[in-house]
Structures are given as C-alpha cells and as structure tokens.
Amino acid sequence: MNLPNPLIPGFNPDPSCVLVDGTYYLVTSSFEYLPGLPIYRSTDFVTWEHIGNVATREEQAGIGHSPAGAGVWAPTIRHHKGRFHVIVSVTASPRGCVVFTADDPAGPWSDGISIDGIVGIDPDLAWDETGAAYVTYSALELDGVKQVGFHGIRQARVDLDAGKVLEEPRSLWSGTGLAAPEAPHLYRRDGYWYLFIAEGGTGSGHSVSVARGRSLKGPFEGAPDNPVLSASGRHLPVQCTGHADLVPGPHGTDVLVLLGTRQAGAASPLGRETYVTAVEWADGWPQPAPVDLRPRPEPVDEHFGFTDDRALTDPGWLAVGRIPAEVASGGERPGHLTIRATSGGIDAFRPDFVGRRQRHLKSLFETTIDPADGRGGLGLRFSEDFTIALIAERTPSGTGTRVTARACLPTMTQNSAAELADGPVLLRLETDTPPPGTTPWSPNGDLIRLTAVDATGTETRLAEFDGRFWSVETAAPFTGRVVGMFGEHGTVHFSDFRYHGKGLS
Structure with a gap:
C-alpha cells in the first residue's frame, strides 16, 4: 500500500x-x-x-x-x-x-x-x-x-x-x-x-x-x-x-x-x-500492518494576500476559543489584515492570534507587519504556556523598528532584540530537522530559527531554539504547533502571510 x-x-x-x-x-x-x-x-x-x-x-x-x-x-x-x-x-x-x-x-x-x-x-x-x-x-x-x-x-x-x-x-x-x-x-x-x-x-x-x-x-x-x-x-x-x-x-x-x-x-x-x-x-x-512513514515528496506553498475582508475565508485558519474573524479583519487598511490587541499577546489565555497548522518538519512561515500603531508579530503556539514570538514595535524615539525574539516556557522567558530601519518588517520563523548525525535517542529536537528583514532589505538573525521544548512530549500531549499573526498592544497591520513546507519532511 x-x-x-x-x-x-x-x-x-x-x-x-x-x-x-x-x-x-x-x-x-x-x-x-x-x-x-x-x-x-x-x-x-x-x-x-x-x-x-x-x-x-x-x-x-x-x-x-x-x-x-x-x-x-x-x-x-x-x-x-x-x-x-x-x-x-x-x-x-x-x-x-x-x-x-x-x-x-x-x-x-x-x-x-x-x-x-x-x-x-x-x-x-x-x-x-x-x-x-x-x-x-x-x-x-x-x-x-x-x-x-x-x-x-x-x-x-x-x-x-x-x-x-x-x-x-x-x-x-x-x-x-x-x-x-x-x-x-x-x-x-x-x-x-x-x-x-x-x-x-x-x-x-x-x-x-x-x-x-x-x-x-x-x-x-x-x-x-x-x-x-x-x-x-x-x-x-x-x-x-x-x-x-x-x-x-x-x-x-x-x-x-x-x-x-x-x-x-x-x-x-x-x-x-x-x-x-x-x-x-x-x-x-x-x-x-505496522504504520509506515511516507511523507509526500512535493513541497507545499501557500501565500495569502490581504486585499479585502474575505482574507480569512480559507478553512485552515484557526483562533483560540473564537473564530478568526473575531480576532482579525480585512479591509480596515487597504491591502492589510488588521488585529486590534484586546486580550494580550500570544501567551494570553485568549490571544489576539490567528494561525495555521505546521505540517512539515522543514517549514517556513513569513509575514510582513506594519507596527506603526501598536505591537505584534509572528508567533508559534503549543499552548499559552509554550510559545515563541517575533514581536515588532516602533522604537521609543520613533525613528526605527525594534524586533524582539521571545521564547516562553512555564518557568522561563528568554528575550533577544535588535533595532532595525523604520517601516514595515518581514518576520520569518523557520523549522528544520536536527543536525546530521542526530539519532532518535539524542536529547535534541528540531531547530527553530527567528529572522527579521527590515525595509532596507537587511536581514537579522535574532535567535535559534531547540524545538523539543515546543513538542508533544514537553508542551502539550493533545494538540500541535499553530503558527500565525498576533497583536500584543494597540493595532497592527499585516500585508501577507506565507507558508512553505519543504518536501519529504
């Protein structure tokens, strides 16, 4: 078969x-x-x-x-x-x-x-x-x-x-x-x-x-x-x-x-x-018969441009405890999806977050955010206690954009930040299989990389994490990773969202 x-x-x-x-x-x-x-x-x-x-x-x-x-x-x-x-x-x-x-x-x-x-x-x-x-x-x-x-x-x-x-x-x-x-x-x-x-x-x-x-x-x-x-x-x-x-x-x-x-x-x-x-x-x-592993060889590419209020009609969008249309809306700013933060960031009980299932071990999620009116970004959620986020906001001086990589576990939060050029910023979350030579008995998980690209095209790698802490064995036994856009304060606008799953993984 x-x-x-x-x-x-x-x-x-x-x-x-x-x-x-x-x-x-x-x-x-x-x-x-x-x-x-x-x-x-x-x-x-x-x-x-x-x-x-x-x-x-x-x-x-x-x-x-x-x-x-x-x-x-x-x-x-x-x-x-x-x-x-x-x-x-x-x-x-x-x-x-x-x-x-x-x-x-x-x-x-x-x-x-x-x-x-x-x-x-x-x-x-x-x-x-x-x-x-x-x-x-x-x-x-x-x-x-x-x-x-x-x-x-x-x-x-x-x-x-x-x-x-x-x-x-x-x-x-x-x-x-x-x-x-x-x-x-x-x-x-x-x-x-x-x-x-x-x-x-x-x-x-x-x-x-x-x-x-x-x-x-x-x-x-x-x-x-x-x-x-x-x-x-x-x-x-x-x-x-x-x-x-x-x-x-x-x-x-x-x-x-x-x-x-x-x-x-x-x-x-x-x-x-x-x-x-x-x-x-x-x-x-x-x-x-024993269950075999036969991943599909063809890559998966999904790209969503937010040009009207039907931006979230695809059935694969998810939100926590409410439907995505109650969290985000299209049409408020032409060509953008808007999220107004009312509940807190991705680690809130009912976050202002809309996302999609991660379906490949090798994957890439990207979104471009304009944080001029608030704070928000791209996040990975297993539960409110196990999250990873790339958070964009204006610098206090108003002359640039600050991007913070934040990893949250129940007993620890880790942050790293960089200041980039002013304007919209592309946020990227990539996952990859463990390094060559890693065996199923090694204590490592997959790799999670966080990157930001500013309006000048300058790319900044902010963090890399061991994904075992955001897995079934550690985080939540019933669900899985959902990655998407969120608001943490004020109002943020997203111009697109992309998912790329890489072939055999």
Whole structure:
C-alpha cells in the first residue's frame, strides 16, 4: 500500500472516516481552536482537500472558556439515511456529548444536539438492523479537565432528535487491561459486530485492540492477539499509533485511519497526525500492518494576500476559543489584515492570534507587519504556556523598528532584540530537522530559527531554539504547533502571510 503517510499532516489527531458514494470524508479533533472539527474530502485516499469545518461558530462548540487541551475531543463521522452525522464530546463545556448533522459535509452543519446522559468521551455512533441509534463511549468522568471517575467502555440506545438516552448505559468489553480504554468504534462484518478500541494511553503505549460479538450490544470476545497494533517498545518511524477507525480502502481492502507521531530527534513537534495502514483479515480477525512513514515528496506553498475582508475565508485558519474573524479583519487598511490587541499577546489565555497548522518538519512561515500603531508579530503556539514570538514595535524615539525574539516556557522567558530601519518588517520563523548525525535517542529536537528583514532589505538573525521544548512530549500531549499573526498592544497591520513546507519532511 503506497498511500502517503501521514495522510493528513500536522495537528490532526483522533481521525474518523466514512465512505459515501465513492468519496471519503474525514474529521479530526480541534480542542480549544475554532473553527472546530475540520472536514477533509478525497476520492482516491491520496489527495485530500480541507473543505470546511463543523463548528464555525463558538455557540456550536461552547468552548469560549475551555482551557488549552480541553474543548472538542475525538469525533466520529457517519452517514445514515442520506445525512452526515458527527458526534463528539466537548470537555470543559456545557455542551457535553453533541451530535451535529448536515446534508453536505462541507457545511453548513446544524447547531448540534447535546445528548443528556452520555457522560464520557470519544463517542461512536452506530445503528442496528432496526434503525435504532446507539452511542458507545469511554465513560470518563471529568470536572473540567480533571478525572473524577472512569467506568470503561459503555453503550446506550439514544434518541438523536430529542437528545435523550433511552436506557441505562451498559458496560461493554473494555480491552485487555491496559490503561485508558477509549476511542470505541463499532462495525458490522460477516455476521459479527466488531468493537475496536484504543488502550495504553495516547502516548508511547498507545495501541489498538479489537473484540467481536453477534450483537451490537455484546457480549464481545477479544481477539487472540490483542493488541492488534502498537508501536510500543519498537523502533518504528511512527510512534503512539492508536485511536483507529476502519473504512474500506481505495483498492478494495480495508484500512485503518489512526493517529500517530513522528519525531525530529527526541521530540514530536507537529503533534498527533492522521496516518493510515492496511488491514488484512485472518480467521475472522483484523491484522493491521505496522504504520509506515511516507511523507509526500512535493513541497507545499501557500501565500495569502490581504486585499479585502474575505482574507480569512480559507478553512485552515484557526483562533483560540473564537473564530478568526473575531480576532482579525480585512479591509480596515487597504491591502492589510488588521488585529486590534484586546486580550494580550500570544501567551494570553485568549490571544489576539490567528494561525495555521505546521505540517512539515522543514517549514517556513513569513509575514510582513506594519507596527506603526501598536505591537505584534509572528508567533508559534503549543499552548499559552509554550510559545515563541517575533514581536515588532516602533522604537521609543520613533525613528526605527525594534524586533524582539521571545521564547516562553512555564518557568522561563528568554528575550533577544535588535533595532532595525523604520517601516514595515518581514518576520520569518523557520523549522528544520536536527543536525546530521542526530539519532532518535539524542536529547535534541528540531531547530527553530527567528529572522527579521527590515525595509532596507537587511536581514537579522535574532535567535535559534531547540524545538523539543515546543513538542508533544514537553508542551502539550493533545494538540500541535499553530503558527500565525498576533497583536500584543494597540493595532497592527499585516500585508501577507506565507507558508512553505519543504518536501519529504
């Protein structure tokens, strides 16, 4: 199987996929970011287009006050009687377990109906032979993001229109005894219902296990060789493989879409990405192949010029806890995107920040900022506690531009600054793989370089950082790097934004 891997690169965890009339639709988690629940479409399982997002308004997700790492977790996408359904748990939010529906997965999607009585995460949606709907989920009880109880894998019949549980939730097969049984998905095949789950936690022990039974309600018998897929303890290029969804593949055989991480040195800077692996069946049990790493060879170039108020219509833009259009606007100054700083810089709880996912280990982000009326710049965010920023502002004398490189960790902030010529300044953030000779066991991560180019064309390198501190292992286990423009004080204007991902990385 020569499909590209990662299938959907960058911060795209917890994938779920459905095949409808020859077209694949895939959704991933989005946590505290909006718009939420990105939808990708493909007809060949190779080329994927980001066609929209399920939650395009804060009211749909209710994450205005959700902390980093909470919010929109682990969706499932399914198609039933001509309608698409996405079911998801929204943590640290009054929304809870929510079902969204749409006739077209590109949107618009419904406001969503919360299902009272489903207390947990990672909900799956399935219909039995009579058309009755069932939600199967991991019964993790949370107070905000703090675990207060756990009851394994559970299931209940539900009324999707009324948002009600119609029976007392029952306990199902909850794995082999590894930690954190979660991410259940049900499928009917050859007279059996198969229950796939994740075990071992979402880190290095992440695994896929499976059971089967004659009824959707169980009882379920575990596979003799569980877990059927895991990278734990193996020197494989893709680690943390789990949270899998089964779908018919493009060549007539089944595949699993699942999450995984790839390393740059000792760290995974891009977060949990969407991968794919082939599945063979033997004696009625699935046998997934190990997950290979096959990055796409072609480079990716994206350039956004901000000439009108439609500057942020591309579905790949993200903001924290609110939609990008509430943070930035086009048209206020001709040819520019304007950000008015009201919340603080990129390290604020709800920063005035709009960005895009980093999708390559070798990447370049650039923007040109006019800081005449304020202070702001180009920043990398893993969470509000783990950020990197290039900050531009007028010098106190008003005769030049000061650019500061700032790296923030929970216990440390490092600054370095330079004074450049007056006027707009190009800010550049580059990432690169570790130096030659670095092994996966070396204590280094990728390299992050910060550069400024002033109005005269003079280029100044301000800082270089070890990227392991802005990675899954150190910063935030659930999300990934998002890089973009922010305001820190007053009003700042940006004339363009560029992303370049370099080929095989």
